[in-house]
Amino acid sequence: MPAPLASAQLPATPPASVARRRVVLLAGCLLLAALPAIAHGAGQPFLIATFTRFVIYAIAAVSLDLILGIGGLTSFGHAAWFGLGGYVVAIAAFHAQDASTLLGWGGSTEALVVWPLAIAVTALVALPIGALSLRTSGIHFIMITLAFAQMLFYLFVSVKFYGGDDGLAMQRRNTLAGADLRDATVFYYVCVACLVAWTTLCAAIRRSRFGMVLSGCRQSERRLLALGYPVYRYKLVAFVLAAAGAALSGALWANAARFVSPDMLAWVKSGELMVMVILGGTGTLFGPIAGAFVLLGVEQLLSAWTEHWMLILGPLLVLFVVFARRGLWGLVAGER
Amino acid sequence: MATLLETSRLDKSFGALKATDDVSLAVDAGEVHAVIGPNGAGKTTLIAQLTGELAPDRGTIRFDGRDITGLPTxxxxxxxxxxxxxxTTLLPQMSAEDNVALAVQARSGSSFRFFADARRDTTLRGPARSFLERVGLAPVAQTRCRELSHGEHRQLELAVALALQPRMLLLDEPLAGMGQEDSARMVALLRSLKSELPMLLVEHDMDAVFSLADRVSVLVYGRIIAxxxxxxxxxxxAVRNAYLGGQGG
Amino acid sequence: MLLFLEQLLNGLQYGVMLFLLAAGLTLVFGIMGVINLAHGSLFMVGAYAAAAVAGHTGSFALAALAALAAAGGAGLAVEFLVIRRLYDRDHLDQVLATFGLLLFFNELVATLAGRTPLFMQPPAWLGGAVEIIPGVPYPTFRLAILATGVAVAAGLAFLIARTRLGMLIRAGATHRAIVGALGVDIRLLFTLVFALGALLAGLAGLMAAPILAVQVGMGEQILIATFVVVVIGGLGSVRGAFVGALLVGLVDTLARAFVPGLLKQVFAPTTADALGAGLASAAIYLLMALVLVFRPRGLLPA
Structure with missing residues (x-):
């Protein structure tokens, strides 16, 4: 090709905003790395556990952004995958603890076994549910994903063997390649590593051929069909990928809390994840991380102040939607 | 000449309205075949059936000898x-080049590739640029689609279709809403493609139709009258009476 | 067999209650294109108002008035302050804003009325039971719910098919721009429809108060069932909402009543109970999945 390819590699956004985005990203990474030190410095080491939970939710929010923000698929049942991932880990631990078996398997508490297992099981369940849900679109899709999540919610409520309504506790955290995850700081960094790895993966996917098709689906499905793309398959793969990310998050959550319950799959949880994504900026992948920190941080602060914090948070959300047209990431990093 | 696209006795009704009524149409390889007709004649419905966005009530569509009536778009x-x-159904948040590159990508095998940066893939970007040059859009290759003018959108539509390297083009009013200058350029472009690509052209602009088409079919109230x-x-x-009469022949 | 008849009636009664909610939800969606998660909150507000007023005054008539006034008032406030700004927005924005509203209403009610459930007695004149067939008593109040629900459905059908407002509603659902072009004050139409939906939700709350525990979260439970109804029936279609509501009411009630028993034929009793409860809860979602597989736009799309 004689055409100069150098100019073809220029991104659609101007360089200044690229630089700004990099600075913000770098600052964010440094902040994540420094949080335990800050917590210790402030004499509040218990905050490390709080930040760990923020990080874990951020993973689920990023994975939701993959389908919601990039693919334009508004799933209102994302917490189901979060909960399912958590339950796989807790059930594996349950069997390992009391030496019983599930289908002949004695359970495990090794992270390198049960975390991938949580991801795989969740992906397997998400596949048929996604296949059915994606037959619909728009508002129907919102509602059917919600309904399937409710179905899984009731499933765990009714399985009394694994605690039913009351949930299922884990005696201790998983071991990671034999190493103990009991130490709060170690576990925090493990979670941050997962967040960074998952977000990097999602960012790569967004730029890839697959990501271009997925982004095209959001902008005009009709165009993608006319280009000869069987969009259903791409959306389904994205749906399963996003579920897998949420499962990882749920697996970490089970370890953080050493407890899982049907509440992890509750629809309010799905709503919160959506809030994080939108608050942070849909389709930006990094924004939802900020969204998770801000939403959970505000919840934390308000709940320390008053028991009726939702009286304030609810209207805040409404105001945000009505008046803010782009998320935090857009305001801070200038994207979109 | 061999027939490339052929519809046989196509019917499509919406309630009592027969939008497509017993339409049999053949486009030969190497031919530009135009379909003209007044507003509401059923041109859009016909195109939608050819592309697979609407299913006909009766009748068949064959492409290159193969029955494609039931195939998805x-x-x-x-x-x-x-x-x-x-x-225009371009992807508004992507650049002109992205839009064409996605068409090149569609032709180049599987898109289930998750890691390599598609915007740095020269096997996609190179051809995309050459198609943009062909329609005269190289200067705005990096402009986001929603910031392009209407005329540029029409040109980009064509570049995207060409990038699919098709065996035949269905052009749904490619001159719609264009000014005279843009129109003339588009007609010239289409004429330059005539030798390479058979086309089915649905168009309002009579001058363009008569200067480009080898054959013309006239659609009135869902029926082909000539x-x-x-x-x-x-x-x-009959045509003058039904359709051209108003223009003073 | 007698048990089956009783459960059948329970199912229909739950169905008409769902219909009252689904009608509002589907009209608001059909005409305004707004998806309102706070619809269940209006139901909850109605139930609380009824239970609170009945508790203080002992008068069912006053309770009924309070339920309608509270739900209608809350609905108008919500429409005026929030929904109005969401007409042309993404569904995502609508979901999010109304999600915020829902959190707010839950907390508001919890703050005002506390977290312990309220209970309400049906009025004395509806408190007994009638024998539907000789030897089978059935609570009069539940029959009254059934009758009211059917009457409201008939009234709605009349309103939509025969009145000018109904004509606008039908036209608005399919051709919003045209209704605007007819010189109709579209804002007023939207407000009226939203208020109508709120009143129906309040009425459902009034009916539910004597048979369910009135507590925070009751709105969400029924909202999600209502979503299932609306999706099964076809979004925007009131007829679809009616059919969907009866189907969901019947399937849910019958599944809860009979699935554990059926499972006991196969499994040990404890397993059957646990599994049965789960399956029964999931039954309506399975039904929805089935409907969507064969009719992605619902049974009677608008």
């Missing part, structure tokens, strides 16, 4: 039947 495209949209060379159509009294 994306499969028809893969067989080599590409279309342009009347109302098919023939531009000259024959011009002279057909």
């Amino acid at each position: 994306w499969r028809r495209t893969r067989l080599g039947l590409a279309r342009s949209f009347q109302i 098919t023939g060379t531009p000259q024959a159509i011009r002279d057909d009294p």
